[in-house]
Amino acid sequence: MAKFVYDFAEGNKDLKDLLGGKGANLAEMTNLGLPVPAGFTITTEACQRFLAEGSHVDGLDDEIDRHLAALEAAMGRRLGDPADPLLVSVRSGAKFSMPGMMETVLNVGLNDESVAGLSRQAGGNDRFAWDSYRRLIQMYGKTVCDVPGEEFEDALHKAKEAKGVRDDVQLDADDLKSLVSAYKKVFVKHVGHDFPQDPRQQLDLAIEAVFRSWNADRAVLYRRQERIPAGLGTAVNVVAMVFGNLGPDSGTGVAFTRDPATGESGIYGDYLQNAQGEDVVAGIRNTLPLADLEKIDKKSYDELLQIMATLEGHYHDLCDIEFTIERGKLWMLQTRVGKRTAAAAFTIAAQLVEEGMIDLDEAVTRVSGAQLAQLMFPRFDLGGDPASLTRGVGASPGAAYGSVVFTSARAVELAAAGEKVILVRRETNPDDLPGMIAAQGILTARGGKTSHAAVVARGMGKTCVCGADQMEVGRDQFTVHGQVVREGDVISIDGTTGRVYLGEVPVRPSEVVQYFEGDLDPALANEPLVAAVHQLMTHADERARLRVRTNADTGPDAARARRFGAHGIGLCRTEHMFLGDRRELVERLILAHNKTERDDALAALRPLQRNDFLEIFREMNGLPVTVRLIDPPLHEFLPSLEELAVHVALAKERGEESEEAERDERMLAAVRRMHESNPMLGLRGVRLGLVIPGLFAMQVRAIAEAAVALAAEGGRPRPEIMVPLVGAVQELETVRAEAEKIIAEVVGDSGVEVLIGTMIEVPRAALTAGQIAEAAEFFSFGTNDLTQMAWGFSRDDVEGAFFWRYLELGIFGISPFESIDRDGVGRLVRIAGEEGRATRPGLKLGVCGEHGGDPESVHFFHEVGLDYVSCSPFRVPIARLEAGRAAV
Ligand code: ADP
Ligand code: MG
Ligand code: MG
Numbered sequence: 001m002a003k004f005v006y007d008f009a010e011g012n013k014d015l016k017d018l019l020g021g022k023g024a025n026l027a028e029m030t031n032l033g034l035p036v037p038a039g040f041t042i043t044t045e046a047c048q049r050f051l052a053e054g055s056h057v058d059g060l061d062d063e064i065d066r067h068l069a070a071l072e073a074a075m076g077r078r079l080g081d082p083a084d085p086l087l088v089s090v091r092s093g094a095k096f097s098m099p100g101m102m103e104t105v106l107n108v109g110l111n112d113e114s115v116a117g118l119s120r121q122a123g124g125n126d127r128f129a130w131d132s133y134r135r136l137i138q139m140y141g142k143t144v145c146d147v148p149g150e151e152f153e154d155a156l157h158k159a160k161e162a163k164g165v166r167d168d169v170q171l172d173a174d175d176l177k178s179l180v181s182a183y184k185k186v187f188v189k190h191v192g193h194d195f196p197q198d199p200r201q202q203l204d205l206a207i208e209a210v211f212r213s214w215n216a217d218r219a220v221l222y223r224r225q226e227r228i229p230a231g232l233g234t235a236v237n238v239v240a241m242v243f244g245n246l247g248p249d250s251g252t253g254v255a256f257t258r259d260p261a262t263g264e265s266g267i268y269g270d271y272l273q274n275a276q277g278e279d280v281v282a283g284i285r286n287t288l289p290l291a292d293l294e295k296i297d298k299k300s301y302d303e304l305l306q307i308m309a310t311l312e313g314h315y316h317d318l319c320d321i322e323f324t325i326e327r328g329k330l331w332m333l334q335t336r337v338g339k340r341t342a343a344a345a346f347t348i349a350a351q352l353v354e355e356g357m358i359d360l361d362e363a364v365t366r367v368s369g370a371q372l373a374q375l376m377f378p379r380f381d382l383g384g385d386p387a388s389l390t391r392g393v394g395a396s397p398g399a400a401y402g403s404v405v406f407t408s409a410r411a412v413e414l415a416a417a418g419e420k421v422i423l424v425r426r427e428t429n430p431d432d433l434p435g436m437i438a439a440q441g442i443l444t445a446r447g448g449k450t451s452h453a454a455v456v457a458r459g460m461g462k463t464c465v466c467g468a469d470q471m472e473v474g475r476d477q478f479t480v481h482g483q484v485v486r487e488g489d490v491i492s493i494d495g496t497t498g499r500v501y502l503g504e505v506p507v508r509p510s511e512v513v514q515y516f517e518g519d520l521d522p523a524l525a526n527e528p529l530v531a532a533v534h535q536l537m538t539h540a541d542e543r544a545r546l547r548v549r550t551n552a553d554t555g556p557d558a559a560r561a562r563r564f565g566a567h568g569i570g571l572c573r574t575e576h577m578f579l580g581d582r583r584e585l586v587e588r589l590i591l592a593h594n595k596t597e598r599d600d601a602l603a604a605l606r607p608l609q610r611n612d613f614l615e616i617f618r619e620m621n622g623l624p625v626t627v628r629l630i631d632p633p634l635h636e637f638l639p640s641l642e643e644l645a646v647h648v649a650l651a652k653e654r655g656e657e658s659e660e661a662e663r664d665e666r667m668l669a670a671v672r673r674m675h676e677s678n679p680m681l682g683l684r685g686v687r688l689g690l691v692i693p694g695l696f697a698m699q700v701r702a703i704a705e706a707a708v709a710l711a712a713e714g715g716r717p718r719p720e721i722m723v724p725l726v727g728a729v730q731e732l733e734t735v736r737a738e739a740e741k742i743i744a745e746v747v748g749d750s751g752v753e754v755l756i757g758t759m760i761e762v763p764r765a766a767l768t769a770g771q772i773a774e775a776a777e778f779f780s781f782g783t784n785d786l787t788q789m790a791w792g793f794s795r796d797d798v799e800g801a802f803f804w805r806y807l808e809l810g811i812f813g814i815s816p817f818e819s820i821d822r823d824g825v826g827r828l829v830r831i832a833g834e835e836g837r838a839t840r841p842g843l844k845l846g847v848c849g850e851h852g853g854d855p856e857s858v859h860f861f862h863e864v865g866l867d868y869v870s871c872s873p874f875r876v877p878i879a880r881l882e883a884g885r886a887a888v
Contacts, residue, residue, distance in 0.1 A: 004046040005063040007070065008039055013315075018043050020235030022093025025335050032314060034307055034332050038074050039088070039239035040067040042207065044095065047233035050211045064207075068238075075240055080109035080199025085117045087132070087241040089277075090206040092213055094234040097336060101222045102213040102234055103143040105206045106277050107136040107241060111197040128246050130176035131168075135276060137183040137195055140202065144209040147190040155182040167285055169274055203238070210236045221448065227813045242331040244324040245276040249297070252324045254280055255290055255304065257312045260320070260340040263347030263528070267291050267305070276324075300330040311335055316357045317366070318348050342371035343529050350532035360539040361888040367536055368885070369855035369878035372512070373397070374496055375533070376874065381508040386501060389491070390480045392443070392468030394498035395454035400441030400463040401492035401504045404485055406476055408435025415439065422491055426473040428453040433800045436462065441493045443500060445471040445478075452804035455815065463495035516564050516877055537877065540884020541565070546861060547868035548879040549624070551848060553577065555615035558625075561873035565880050568623035568718070569616065570780060570870020571848035574630050574699060577612045578605075578637055586637045589695070591663075591670055602698040609699060613706035617717045621710070624718040626780060626848070626870075627703055628759070629689060629696050629735075631724040633679040641675055644668050680794065685725025685759075689735055696723075700739045704746035704754055711752050720755040722780055727762040729771040736775050757844070760832050761785035769832035773839035780870070781829050783849030783857075787816050790825045817850065820857040830864045846870060855882045862886035 011019045011027025019027065023041035030036045042064070049057045072078050077086035087109040092102035110118065110133045119129035141147035159171060159179050171179070187195045196202055213219060214234045223230055244252035255269030269290030272280045280287055294301045304323060307330075311319045320338035324331045340348065349366040352358045358366070380399045402420035405411045408431060411423045415438035423439040425432060427446040436442055436456055441463035444453045448467050457464030472479045477486045485491065485502070492505040514520040515530050524530055549570035550561035558569060578586050585604050592598035617625055648668045651661045676682035689696035700721060707717035721739060726732045736756055743754045758775075760766050761782030769779070788795045795817055803815050812821070820826050829847075836843045846868040851857035853875030861869050862883060871879050 002043075002045055002059075003063070004043050004057070004060050005067045006041050006043065007067060008036060008041070011041060016095045017232075018045065018235070020044060020093035020095055020237075021097055021336055022091060022334055023235045023237050026237060026239070028314075029311075029332055029335060032310065034310070035330055036332050037240040037242050038071055039237060040071065041093075042236040042238070044233040044235045047211045047214060047235065048231065050208070051214065051233060061204075064204075064238075068203075071238070071240060079203065080111060080114045081117060082113035083117050084121060085109050085114035085199075087114075087118070088203065089237075089239045089241055090203065090210055091237040091239060092210045092234045093237055094214070094228075095232050096226070096228050097339075098219060098222055098226075098228070101219040102216070103210055104277070105136070105139045105143050105209070107132045108140075108202050108206055109199040110136045111199065111202075113197075114199070122243075122246055125246065126173035127171075127176060128243065130173055130180060131171075131245055132243070132276070134176055134180045134183055136202075137180065137187060140195070140206065141183070141187050141190070143213070144205050145187070145191045147187060151186045151190070152183055155179060155186060158182075169285070207236050207238070210234060224450065224808075224810060224813075239333070242324050242326045242329075242333075243276065244272075244326060245274055246327055248273050249327050250325055251275055251296075252277065252280055252322075253287075253290060253293070254320065254322050255308065256318065256320045256338055257308045258318045258344070258348055258351075260318065260338055260344055263318075263340065263344035263351065265351070271296075297325060297328060300325050300328060303330050307332065313357070316352060316362075318344075342374040345371050346375070346532040346536060347528045350528070350535050353535070360536075361543070364536050364540050364543070364881070364885050364888055367881070369858070369882040372533070372878050372881050373875075375512040375529070376510050376516075376877070377496065378507045378509050379496075380492060380494055380501075380505040382505065386505070388499040389483065389485075389502050390468050390470045390500050392445075392465040392471075392498045392500065393448050393454075394494065394496045395449050395451070395466040396442075396457040396462060396464035397496040398441070398461075398463030399492070399494055399496075399505070399507050401490060401507070402440040403488050403490055404478075405435070405439070405487060406473070406478075408432040408438075410487070411435035411438045422493060424471075424473060424478055424491075425453070427451060428456070430800045436460070441465070441495065443468060443471075443491070443493050445469055445473045450804065450807040452800070455804045455807060456800050457495075458818070463493060465493045465495055465498050465500060468498070468500060517560075518563055537565075537881060537884075540881045542884070543887045544880065544883035545887050546858065546866060546883040548852075548876055548883055549626075549846065549868050549870040550873050550876050551852075551870050552616070552873060553612075555619050557873055558616050558619035561876055562619060562623075564873055564876040566623075566873065566876045567868065569620055569625040570846050570852070570868060571722075572616060572625060572627045574609070574612075574628060575632050575636075577609060578630070582608060583637060586634075587667070589692070590634055590638065590674075591666055595693075598694060602694050606698050606702050606705075609702035610705045610709070613703050613719075614709050617706055617710045617719065618713075618715060620718075621715045622718070624720055626720040626722050626757075626778075626846075627699075628722045628724050629686075629699050631685050631688075633674075633676065633682055633684045634688060634692070635671060635674040635676070635679070638671050638674070639667070641668075641671050644671055680788070680796075686723050686731045686735060687725065689723070690731065696735055697738055697742055700742050701746060704743050704752070707752045707754065708746060708748075708750045711750050717752060719752075720757060720778060722778075723756070723758045724782070725762060725785070726758045726760075726772065727764040727768075729768065729775055732758050732772060732775040755844075759785075759848070760829075761789070763790055763828060766828035766832040770835035770839045773836040773843055776836075776840075776843070778844035778846065779832065779836055781832070781845075781847045781849065781866075783820060783825060783829070783847055783851045784817065786828060786849070787821065787825050790828060791816060791821075793817075814856075819854050820851045820860050822860055826860055826864070829861075829866075833864055833866065844868075853879050858882035859886045 008027045008030040013024050013028035016024045019041045079086050089106045091104040115129045115133045119126045138152040142149045244250045251273040252275050253271035258265050270287035271293045272287045317337045322334040345367045349363040353363045377397045402422040405421045411421050412434050414421050420440045422441045423435045424443045444466045454466045492501040547567045549568045550566035551571040552558040553573045589601035707719045710717040755777040757778030759782040760779045845866045848870040852869035853871030
């Protein structure tokens with residue numbers, strides 16, 4: 001039979017699955033010989049069974065009996081013994097830390113009789129005993145019996161008011177005794193029976209309540225947001241109580257072995273005298289900085305510092321801890337590898353390498369692309385630490401300021417007039433989309449990281465703070481704690497920290513970006529953060545197998561990406577090169593009556609294209625540049641059907657008969673002819689090349705000519721021509737045959753080599769990759785289109801329309817356009833790679849969708865053996881780091 005209960009001495013830090021993080025680390029500290037109160041852990045398996053079976057778990061009671069008996073023997077006291085009670089805490093602790101999500105009950109074992117025994121134990125300290133008892137009723141009531149916490153708080157508040165004092169420490173034993181009576185009344189009112197006096201019943205029900213708290217609404221919501229699996233369950237730790245509320249020589253505190261904000265080493269933490277448990281974090285009284293403990297209790301302080309050093313040396317990482325001092329004796333109640341800011345993650349990893357605690361391989365696993373991305377956003381230049389107005393969830397990073405508006409329409413109107421606006425809504429819905437696009441940033445009072453606002457904002461790369469729930473949002477104003485903010489008032493929002501400020505906070509560029517750009521102020525070069533980023537990026541590049549290219553269609557973008565460390569261009573789109581004043585040439589091409597007219601238009605476009613390519617090849621001299629032949633439906637270059645139809649109708653009515661009117665009519669006919677109800681599935685990509693004679697040929701010639709021109713300058717062009725939207729090898733063969741002829745003709749004996757390959761973005765291409773590879777020297781997975789077509793989701797519409805609902809329902813944990821869907825789309829990538837390489841060993845494989853810059857996806861592409869990913873210039877460093885992390 002499964003073992004459900006582990007004594008602290010039986011566990012260790014690697015048993016987090018079974019014992020939860022708290023239990024595993026309590027065991028680890030116990031085995032390190034640190035002063036941990038005795039106790040035991042009930043496993044997550046017991047919790048899973050309890051939740052599945054709805055109640056009783058066979059064999060669990062017996063095991064608890066045995067471990068409780070052992071605990072009692074070790075402590076020389078019996079649980080709730082009226083004469084000399086043992087008290088315990090019952091603490092939740094899942095595998096992943098879920099701060100504040102689940103429950104803990106302290107002082108279990110107290111009742112009307114043992115409260116006197118506890119007082120005697122403490123040398124006749126009635127105040128302490130009654131304080132502990134009232135805390136038990138409060139926590140037990142709230143946690144086990146769902147009594148609203150405010151009722152207890154109200155009663156406490158009244159007691160303080162009656163006495164005319166501010167702090168709970170100023171209440172004496174009699175006050176607390178009356179408070180216990182008041183609490184009991186609250187309890188019976190809500191629960192229907194008296195507060196249970198049987199210590200063992202208290203214990204059992206508290207354990208069950210902790211089990212159940214795994215499925216509390218807020219815990220479920222938190223797990224969904226943090227993508228923690230729902231089936232893990234929580235462990236329960238039963239720990240002998242130690243008391244920080246015995247008087248001024250006692251207290252409780254939290255500490256970090258390094259600063260979790262900056263990573264600097266030093267003494268960080270808070271301490272509160274004469275207090276218990278949550279008092280420190282609950283902010284009921286002002287805490288003291290940890291350094292002050294030295295003056296209060298030097299012996300405990302020194303021991304604490306020593307233990308912190310031991311823990312760091314043992315975990316090789318920043319640890320945070322919870323401790324209690326009981327009459328001058330230090331007790332460790334919790335430790336774990338602590339959470340930290342993005343900046344601290346980099347500096348701490350580099351420091352630990354310097355201190356010889358970890359090696360560089362380990363160091364790059366301690367940081368992430370997501371953290372690097374945070375460091376690359378512009379930030380508020382917060383001179384000092386201005387008070388924030390309120391705080392929500394940092395849902396989409398960045399720093400934005402603007403005038404407050406409350407409707408989408410108003411946002412659009414003011415933005416059109418050139419004003420910067422922040423759209424403030426209680427929550428957003430698909431109708432708010434235009435306003436979200438127009439705004440600098442979005443602030444909502446409701447919803448978390450998967451709400452509509454958050455999902456859409458992240459998709460657009462727009463700053464967003466969600467769920468600032470202290471805000472009351474009205475029609476034309478919002479209030480926070482009585483402070484009114486009206487339409488037109490300026491606010492600033494920080495999408496990383498979730499903080500909201502009144503007024504305009506100045507923004508400064510990130511020094512990490514300055515470093516990548518190579519124009520870092522020399523004074524900053526030795527900043528610990530910049531030095532750490534440099535060191536870890538260098539190592540990641542050394543270890544990476546997957547190369548990182550960039551998506552760029554202009555010389556300046558290419559140059560920037562190269563500074564950011566791109567190894568070439570994985571996607572150069574040519575459609576942007578057909579806009580602006582070239583639109584007219586494209587129109588001429590589309591409207592051409594005959595071959596001569598068409599050839600004229602193409603001949604006019606060719607030198608322009610050649611220059612575009614030459615500029616890019618120059619910037620990427622020596623590195624591969626994949627140029628995609630024109631992809632989007634041609635009518636995207638033509639005027640809109642509706643507008644043109646109206647225009648022509650009006651001209652007709654006026655009886656106009658100019659050359660222009662005639663041209664407009666021809667244009668209208670062409671637009672009608674080309675109109676498609678599903679343009680994304682229509683005449684685009686390779687289909688255009690096959691239908692419009694000379695179009696691809698012109699582009700191929702321009703590419704080859706540009707390459708020859710660079711070679712003539714002494715450069716080393718490495719062009720790769722990519723045919724989009726291929727679904728069948730015959731399509732590619734047709735294009736290829738024509739292209740090869742042109743290339744041979746242009747290249748001559750210049751020594752220039754031009755590769756021809758294809759995008760794999762139609763599911764059929766992935767499934768027939770073995771055939772397609774016959775005609776392709778490389779594949780580039782267009783995972784945006786591949787996702788769109790594999791799921792049947794229109795990527796331009798779905799994010800605002802229903803993805804937020806899919807995320808809420810957990811149909812997927814993250815948009816498949818943001819992070820590759822491994823099971824479906826990923827499978828297509830895997831199959832195409834394997835079958836392509838079976839046909840053509842050494843076939844070059846890359847990715848050029850948005851996924852190329854997504855950390856999770858980069859790991860997947862590494863696993864399936866691709867050669868490179870390509871992403872926007874700004875994401876190149878992120879992909880480089882992840883490529884290195886995937887390889888160590
Ligand atoms: P959380 O996971 O929310 O931090 P904990 O289980 O750590 O909850 O407990 C809440 C508080 O109670 C912590 O500050 C902890 O230090 C304190 N606490 C827990 N068990 C004991 C104990 N046996 N003796 C004294 N204090 C305790
Ligand atoms: Mg804790
Ligand atoms: Mg595509």
